[in-house]
Amino acid sequence: xxxxxxxxRHEVTEMGQEVTLRCKPISGHNSLFWYxxxxxxxxxxxxxxxxxxxxxxxxxxxxxxxxxxxxxSFSTLKIQPSEPRDSAVYFCASSTGDPPNEQFFGPxxxxxxx
Amino acid sequence: GNSVTQxxxxxxxxxxxxxxxxxxxxxxxxxxxxxYVQYPGEGLQLLLKAxxxxxxxxxxxxxxxxxxxxxSFHLEKGSVQVSDSAVYFCALINREDTGFQKLVxxxxxxxxxxx
Numbered sequence: 001x002x003x004x005x006x007x008x009r010h011e012v013t014e015m016g017q018e019v020t021l022r023c024k025p026i027s028g029h030n031s032l033f034w035y036x037x038x039x040x041x042x043x044x045x046x047x048x049x050x051x052x053x054x055x056x057x058x059x060x061x062x063x064x065x066x067x068x069x070x071x072x073s074f075s076t077l078k079i080q081p082s083e084p085r086d087s088a089v090y091f092c093a094s095s096t097g098d099p100p101n102e103q104f105f106g107p108x109x110x111x112x113x114x
Numbered sequence: 115g116n117s118v119t120q121x122x123x124x125x126x127x128x129x130x131x132x133x134x135x136x137x138x139x140x141x142x143x144x145x146x147x148x149x150y151v152q153y154p155g156e157g158l159q160l161l162l163k164a165x166x167x168x169x170x171x172x173x174x175x176x177x178x179x180x181x182x183x184x185x186s187f188h189l190e191k192g193s194v195q196v197s198d199s200a201v202y203f204c205a206l207i208n209r210e211d212t213g214f215q216k217l218v219x220x221x222x223x224x225x226x227x228x229x
Contacts, residue, residue, distance in 0.1 A: 004157075033217075042219060042220075042221045042222060043158075043203065043219045043222075045216060045217065048216065056216065091157055091158070093157075093158075102148075102160045102163070103160070103217060104160075105150075105157035105158040105159070106157050107155075107156055107157050108156075108157050
């Protein structure tokens with residue numbers, strides 16, 4: 001079975017450019033999570049979707065960040081405009097149902113903003 | 115609020131040594147507790163979990179017991195291997211507080227095992 005798929009695996013861009021990260025959750029999972037990992041701040045939850053609806057986006061750093069989930073098999077995280085401090089590894093994870101279940105993580109996208 | 119505190123790393127051990135990584139938590143009610151492992155260049159993988167007090171989670175020789183009286187979930191392994199070198203994250207979900215499946219992570223503990 002395919003796990004959570006993320007693309008691209010690596011992204012290098014220049015400050016001010018738009019960046020779009022993509023995620024395909026595991027088929028049948030109804031919850032999707034976007035995380036950011038940095039040395040300074042560790043793992044941070046950015047946003048959580050349940051049944052394609054954003055439930056909690058309180059972790060989104062600022063208006064430059066936006067996330068969408070147009071259907072059950074696809075989500076995007078967009079940064080516009082990007083800044084050097086956005087450099088991090090961005091993980092997508094998915095899970096299913098109640099009670100709180102295992103979250104399956106994708107391999108991550110390593111973003112470098114120059 | 116909910117929080118997880120892990121011991122600082124790195125933890126450096128020789129192969130076949132005994133491992134303990136301490137984890138304590140703060141939460142109301144009865145959170146579910148998890149240990150995740152992150153190998154270099156990869157995403158996090160669930161290592162083990164426990165959903166109620168006195169439960170013991172185990173996998174791949176690792177164990178952790180949910181101790182509500184000490185609010186702890188320490189990770190142990192009797193004999194580590196070089197292949198166990200990774201970063202280990204303790205985490206909790208407290209649905210009573212947040213109402214959804216928000217994982218609260220500790221800062222992670224890097225384990226380095228030498229031959």
